[in-house]
Amino acid sequence: MMQTSSDTLYQQYVDAMRKIADLRYASALLQWDQETYLPAKGAAIRGQQIATLSEIAHEHSTAPSLGGLLQELMGCDNLTPGQKKNVSLTWEDYSKQKKFTPAFVRELTETVNKSFHSWIEARKANDFKIFGRHLAPLVELKKQEAQLLGYEGHPYNALLNDFDKGSNVATLDGVFNNIGQPLKNILDQIQSRPQVSNAFLHRHYPKDKQWAFGMQVLKDLGYDLEAGRQDMSEHPFTTSFNSRDVRVTTRIDEQDLGNMVWSCIHETGHALYEQGLPDEEYGLPLGEAASLTIHESQSRLWENHVGRSKAFCEHYFPVLQQYFPEQLQDVTVETFYQGINQVSPSLIRTEADEVTYHFHVMIRYELEKQLIGGNLATNDIPAFWNEQYARYLGVTVPDDKRGCLQDVHWSHGSFGYFPTYSLGSFYAAQIYRKASESIKDIDNQIKNGNTTELLQWLRSGIHQYGRMYTSEELGQRVTGETLKIDHFLQYILDKYRDIYKF
Template identity: 65%
Template sequence: MVLTKSTKELYEEYTLRMKKVADVRNAAAVLQWDEETYLPAKGAAFRGRQLATLSEIAHEWSIDPALGDLLTTLKERGDLDEPGQRNITLSLEDYTRQKKFTPAFIRLLSETTSRCFHTWVKARTANSFSLFRDDLDQMIQLKKQEAELAGYEQHPYNALLDQFERGATVSLLDNAFNQVREPLKDLLTRIQARPAADDSFLHRTYPKQKQWDFGMEVIRQMGFDFEAGRQDISEHPFTTSFNKYDVRITTRIDEQDFANMTWSCIHETGHALYEQGLPEEYYGLPLGEYASLSIHESQSRLWENNVGRSLAWWKHWYPTLLTYFPQQLEGVSVDQFYHGINKVTTSLIRTEADEVSYHFHVMIRYELEKSLLEGTLSVDDIPAYWNQKYSEYLNVSVPDDKNGCLQDVHWSHGSLGYFPTYSLGSFYGAQLYLAAEDQDSSIKASIAQGNTAPLLNWLRQNVHRHGRRYTSEELCRQATGQTLDIQYFLHYLLDKYKKIYNF
């Protein structure tokens, strides 16, 4: 039957099947967003079931043998245009991988994820890792099983990395972290030898509603389309997208820490702008999806740090900020504010860490996850290992679980292998931002005037519109002229902090 149809007819059947799978997955994503924002506590168990059912249905459709036959036939014919051929190639890779997992396994993973999330919230509230221990242990065992089912070479962690960063391996990441570890230690030491920047003004009382209003103004000015998205409050800031016209972001607000909300808003908006910039015509197809998690994180980290912590950005925004918080910032100049928001100090919380020490937070999680997957550490070892590494890498004492190993939502989502993409994203982000400034001389001056449109347009043209057409390295070469070079990131940091700390 398949062989008698034209290529056009087969491709239309393929796109219809893929869009139906996307519809179900996005319906599940809506329920998951609601689960983390508005779901009543008593609804958790049934929500877990609903999510598991939708996940199971989507998986069954995505591994339907008829879809496999379609993909194989279209691949072998080879008479599609370039976008069509690329969609088929990527979909066949996805199909081959997904076939390794049964619908029952996918359902169990979804149910465990939903239960894990609610247990994690309770454990954070109670400040007790022991409440999270059993569900997390089941999640770790499932991720080990997933690695075995997926198959891997050399290290089981490679199988999980591949979900987020196609082709990434432990060897690649070890090499990347080895390149930055000593330079970052040296930069941190040099900064710590200088007088500390004053950021005390960030810890005065900033009323919740005014923080929210300021954040919304910033998000809107960055180019986020509120007719195609919204922002809400959650336990841990995140971004989710159901299509480019429905992108949701969340933030959290601490009235005694202005930085907490502000840079989470900018970070998540970076993610959201990428989602809103993906090509509409490829909904449900690979070319309508983001390139990789590290490229996604390059967008959020670029906006959060290269833009949102720059002096040029705040020379425009600071007068506006003063209208919201005149008493809290009384007597604080824009230069003092800039130094304060870029204060480098070792700390407990990854999402609040400065650009220099941030990557030690990532390294700790990466090394911990590797050890859990290879079996050299057990779930029971997590708190002690975490506390030891924070002492060793950052010279800080972890006072409790909430500020320690319970601070991130990722494990409750089963997202082992995600954390390294934050550092890779920072490395890509610095290289992309420099390329943008080099290729469009108006970008820097525009940001100082509060106009981020030229930068967003550059990213739309060089990153967003390509979807998943290229790997991370191919996309980096397309946009910047070369593959990832971590020296761009290190030079950016050194130049910035030499000026701030005057050494």
């Protein structure tokens, strides 16, 4: 009997993985439609459709034939390093998925669908109890998921690992404990100085002109509109079906220009990463992002280090004045720069400044940790939330919509995602510092509206590798060192000493 060659085996593996990817991305397309255009009465059947596709994809991804193929490939000694990595990562994914039954996958998917639509309804009614009725069974399923996956230490570790391989409570507790007091000290120094004004952001900015400006920024930063599109949603997000179909959404408040502009830039950062993943690795681990932490490092880098920089303002403020001449006629570029970087404790995470933002994340991290650990009941979320906002940020939460209903993540079952926002911000500072050392006159390039070299630097150093490296390995490869929050703290100090003169 002739032995099957490794090339043939690997092609069989690629074919199998791409069929699974086709199913998953078809489901993702239905989810994108659900958050953008789905008629309200279609919600129940849509949940059934998504659940069916998820169940079928799970059956294929846990099939004994795939397991046998992977074991054969792991015994081959003539695969390329990239092929070996794909196979080993798929084996990890396969072993993990085998812990879930198709029935569990279907129940979780259907519960997420109900939870999402109840979150939309709850936001409209400004009443957490509407959401809480569907969130409670979802939390129980996530606890069950943690038990099925297995973990060391805290059960939350099993869910954290889903978003950043190797992430755990012990490490995150250390990071947040080390960053909390230095950030509080910086905040105290800022609050001791006269406040800068951002009142100009809250004038009336017509929706259509905001949309047009946002589209211009997306295109200018390198987002390929022939491989993507932007739409409106309740909560801005990015979704990818392959590197040639990466979609973003935004939301627009006519009384808050900042709401749209920097959510557009943030989501563009995600989209640029997805569009930079290698086409030839579609359906395989090396065609997927390294982690959600690295994903957030890209979005936060573009949103803050580029989008809130003085150089960015010097280029785009005159453009904004062309769109909104009446609203910005009495505003200077310096006033604009200071205003968009105003530091002030607030209610909404996505609108928070770079200093207080991480207190928003810490609150969610502590809440999720207690929820999954069984120390907090779903019904107690609003009270816990309100107490923590008073403690960390000194603000009074007026209602559920501006409190514990503001984020979409829990309705998706994404417990363990929030810490990646802070970790991503810290990596962003470290990565951008390295980019600034590597790219000559990066500030002048941004001032001239040219971010092409920065994007190419990110593409070659980060995007092209997919899941080849963990967050820590990739950070080390790009910057020459493991994650150090000192880079972020120095960036914050330098920036806000200049703005607030302390």
